[in-house]
Amino acid sequence: MKMVNNAAGRMVPDEINGMEAVPFKGIGKHRPAGRKHAPPIPTCIDYPEDNNKVISSLAEALERCGLKDGMTISTHHHLRDGDLVSNQIFRIASEKGIRDLVWLPSASFPCNDPVIEYLENGTINRIEGSMNGPLGMFVSEGKMKGMAVLRSHGGRVQAIQDGEVKIDIAVLAAPAADAFGNAKGTGGPSATGVLGYAKPDYLYADKVIVVTDNLIDLPCFPMEIEGNYVDFVVVVDKIGIPEKIVSGTTQITKSPDRLLIAELTALFLERSGLLRNGATMQAGAGGTSLAIAVFVHEMLRKKGWKLSFGFGGSTKYMVKMLEEGHMGAILDAQAFDLDAVKSVEQNLNHIPYPVFNAYNYHSKGNLTTMMDIMILGATEIDTTFNGNVVTHSDGLLLHGIGGWQNCLHARNVIIPVPLFRDRIPVIVDRVTTLCGPGELIDVIITERGIAINPRRQDLLDSVKGKGLPLVTIEELKETAEKLCGKPEKASVDERVVAAIKWVDGTVIDAVRKVKKQTN
């Protein structure tokens, strides 16, 4: 493995876990070749005629799927921190003495910290997916055997589709399923609304296991997982802890400073003319984003406007827009709170819409390029508008990419962030880890001013003389440093512990092992 300088000026490995890797070439510069990956052709001779695929335990299902050393196991669920399924897989594997598995989760959560044990005992070689909290720390400190690979939601689809990652067994936790394997996200004690990330797993995996705690009569409709792709249905007592399924992030911020940023963002949207009748919008589920949604809704009410559609993660605030007629439809890859879960069941125009169909860069069109207003977050933004979402300024790997990279392709990418968190500047001279190139990031909104990317002269013109606190990104950086002092750079050594993939599968940056520090 050698390190090469990619088109973004970052040193990245040309090989990841023994496989050749393509360095980032620039936005839209990499052209894929070849054909999509395909699982082996099955035959229904091998499946029961009554199509009853129910078996009693996950262990048996894994056994019958041929679980062995070195396999890649993917998981998807929308149980968030209430996930009771993923850890079990590796406990079972560990008990059987299986080694060197690759875990490809759609996301990991604090409840998955117990897998550290299986990383330590050799059951798991590496995780290719988001890593937070202690798991992120484990990787950052160089303790994981293989190199972590971080991908966006769309990048995960792309990697699976393109055969960059070949899934041996997909384990999909479904709040409702029938014996044939049709499954959906609504209903039952662990309802999560939608299962927006399962599609690449069940289409491309060699073997597919659906795990449910709510077996219903066929047909489980509308199905988000199609039974004819499923090998086994495992029925368990509980797939999730309901009170933890709803993400903690769906509370509107109470912080007056964040509310100020949200207000300023809404004002920017109004005065720039980006907010208009028929616009499309996506805002996440963070406290500031939710407040922005509320302020935007007020504006829509006053003007009698209607957004044509919004893309989820959906929240109760989006549902409110939908139900009051201020949003035409919600296309939804995940429901963040219980109101949203309920809305998926009740509202015809609240439509489950997998990221598979929305975010994959290697497909015939990408929904994100249709979004007029895209509200995103970041841990760091630098003076060239480059963004970081996976590491903190101390170099520790602490967040997943989520849909962030995919969403950067929207028409107007707006990032409301505080200028600094405690003493840690958010606007810096160079991002610790590059996750998204500044060419795609248009507006940074902080409590101390709005910086518009100089590439967007149209946006600069649209808000000229409209009473908004416009500053340059350099001024923001200087203000942050004046208040906080100039921070020392993250103390890391040469060893790469994680590769950051761009949406087209190329390597945009690498995360290095942090030097041990005592706090």
Added chain:
Amino acid sequence: MKQATTGNAGPKVRSDIEITLIITDNGGVDLEIKSKVKSMYGTAIEKQCRELLHHFGVKNARLILNDSGALPFVIAARVEAAVRALTATEVSFMPEMIAENRYLSSRERFRFSRLYLPGNSPGMFLNAGLHSPDGIILDLEDSVAPDRKDEARILVRNALRAVNFYGAERMVRINQGERGLEDLEYVIPHNVHLVLIPKCENAQTVIRVDEKIRAIKKAAGQTEEVFLMPIIESAAGVEKAYETATASSSVVAMAIGLEDYTADLGVQRTKEGSESLYARSRIVVAAKAAGIQPIDSVFSDVGDMEGLLANVISSKAMGFEGMGCIHPRQIAVIRHGFSPSDDETERAKKIVLAYRDALARGLGVVALGSKMIDPPVVARAEKTIMLAVRLGLLPEDWAEAEAK
């Protein structure tokens, strides 16, 4: 071994630092740093602390830091407070007075909203001005625990120098009695615009503060006027409201504090406020008679914005010209409530135009439609217009614009 702990730490504390200083007999300075920003600022924090101890002449000590992202002006205040707690030092360490903080205030500026910040909680200092209150009060009195009063005044002093107030009037609420007079020595030399005097019961309290301020200013060669806002918080204080309002030419506003006032009366404070109606009216009348601004008490339910707006509207109707706030989200509501409404401005415009028209035509009687308008009505309309112009709600040449 002498030991002192200053500052705050804990899961909810932000932008503060807890410092334990142990003065030892030998061995030089030993530092122990626990900080969530250690990898980025550990070296800077250590350097600053060593320099501070050197500045205060402390040669042998253990310094244990538990940092939650405190900025340098906070670290300096906490170290100074710890040193002062253990030694008889008269040495201070002043952070640089930032250029943005050198602006002046004026007697007649608006005081619609004034935001209280607990004087020993630096986490809220930095962004307070961004919420555009008319005034920011660094409070040394009720929001600071009795055993933290000494460190709070050092922190407040440093904040007055290092924290950008973004144009808000720079206010400090001092303690009662002797401690309050001592507070003045810490804050007055650092461009304080206005001092709030708590629990004022008579002119004497105001005069003592005023005299002390004059003495400090004289010693420091300061010329800018420091304004006063006595707060009336007792039945006795209400009875002496006019005397207090006219005790010094520096008094520019007088506030009422209803928590203490209702406690003094032995009654519950209600949202409707009938129990304090007399006191509030009395304050308004006394202040108006003295030619100063009457300021209403804070509205303590920070979650109830509708209740707050109703409160502001009734306050304004009584003659108050401002209100305290304890949460930044209250500021916009208060400003909106005290500003002339569109209807008020429109009516006032018509009255003033009719009056000017009558003058121009040499008529003795002003009429708007079929209604006669008395001189006080015109005077009130003029005041509304003036307010609207000063708030930027009306252009200065509104009358010409109207004529077109």
